[in-house]
Amino acid sequence: MMTLHWSPRSPFVRKVMIVLKETGQAEEVECVRTTVAMQTPPDPMVLAENPLGKIPTLILEDGRALFDSRVICAHLAERAGMLKPTTPAARLQQAVWEALGDGLTDILLLWRIERLRGDKADADIMAGFEMKVRAVLARLEAESGEIRGMSLGLGHIAIFCALGQLEFRWPGTGWREAFPALAAWYAHIGARPAFSSTEIVDDLPAGDSLPAAFKLTGK
Numbered sequence: 001m002m003t004l005h006w007s008p009r010s011p012f013v014r015k016v017m018i019v020l021k022e023t024g025q026a027e028e029v030e031c032v033r034t035t036v037a038m039q040t041p042p043d044p045m046v047l048a049e050n051p052l053g054k055i056p057t058l059i060l061e062d063g064r065a066l067f068d069s070r071v072i073c074a075h076l077a078e079r080a081g082m083l084k085p086t087t088p089a090a091r092l093q094q095a096v097w098e099a100l101g102d103g104l105t106d107i108l109l110l111w112r113i114e115r116l117r118g119d120k121a122d123a124d125i126m127a128g129f130e131m132k133v134r135a136v137l138a139r140l141e142a143e144s145g146e147i148r149g150m151s152l153g154l155g156h157i158a159i160f161c162a163l164g165q166l167e168f169r170w171p172g173t174g175w176r177e178a179f180p181a182l183a184a185w186y187a188h189i190g191a192r193p194a195f196s197s198t199e200i201v202d203d204l205p206a207g208d209s210l211p212a213a214f215k216l217t218g219k
Contacts, residue, residue, distance in 0.1 A: 003059040006031040007048050008201040011105050011165040012069040014058045018157050019073045021194035023080035029058075039115060042086055070098060073154050083153050090150065095153025097147065103161040104136045112169055133166075134216065137179050144181035149187070168200045178216035 006013050020026040041143050042053030050057040050067040058066045058075075066072045076082040087093045089157050106219065111129035116123050140147070140159060155166050166175060176183035189195055 001062060004029050005029050005034040005049070005059075006057045007027045007034060007036075007055055008203055009057055011161045011168075011200065012102075014158050014161045014200060015069045015154075015197050016058070016072050016076070016165065017198045018058045018160050018161070019076045019083065019154070019196045021197065022152070022157075022192075023076060023082045024079060025076060038109070048179065050192025070102065070154075070158075073157070077154060083157075084154055085151070090153070093146075093150065093152035094155035097153075098158040099157065100136055100140065101160070101162040105158075105165050107132050107136075108165050108169060110164070112185045137175060137182065137216065140178040140195040144179075147182075148185045152189075156189065160186060160195060164200055168202075173216050175216045 004013075004016065006017075017026070020029055028110060034043055036044055036046060036055050038055060046057055047053045049059060052067060054067060056067065056069055056072055058072045060066065066075055073083075085094055107129050109127065111133070114125055114129070114140045147159070150156075163175075163182075166173065176186075
């Protein structure tokens with residue numbers, strides 16, 4: 001059996017869980033609750049398997065450790081023979097969407113950490129993060145028809161998890177109203193059992209809730 005260093009709070013872990021459920025491999029993995037954070041010392045157990053000290057980390061049956069989520073998801077998709085586009089153009093598009101989804105998630109995580117610095121937060125960094133978030137959402141809105149029209153792949157899953165992180169940690173932005181086509185796709189794909197059953201849960205509330213940082217207009 002494989003072992004996954006796991007947290008119900010992590011959008012990158014959620015990617016892996018969706019792939020496991022979509023490909024019928026969830027019962028082949030033992031999930032180990034693991035807490036890591038960029039602003040705290042690394043977990044020694046994770047660090048022993050993954051020198052980056054990050055989750056998700058997947059330990060294979062032969063003892064090898066896989067990281068990060070993109071590598072893990074690619075391995076699981078290959079192992080199951082699913083979620084793999086059949087043409088080079090479709091594979092490239094899914095890879096671009098996965099990069100956009102993962103990149104958006106990274107920005108949201110880093111932006112939140114910067115905001116938690118309060119009065120010491122760098123205004124230029126904060127403004128840059130906001131511009132990038134708006135740009136990514138605008139690109140995804142423009143491509144929402146193509147996103148919806150293509151068979152499910154790892155790019156879709158990465159985008160969905162990024163939007164889930166936006167809703168979980170950044171309430172009040174109004175992104176669904178600002179980007180209605182993207183929101184319709186998000187609601188549609190979110191009804192799939194593998195997606196709805198992996199909703200982010202804050203099982204270790206840190207008492208660091210923040211008010212909405214911005215409002216999206218879609219313009």
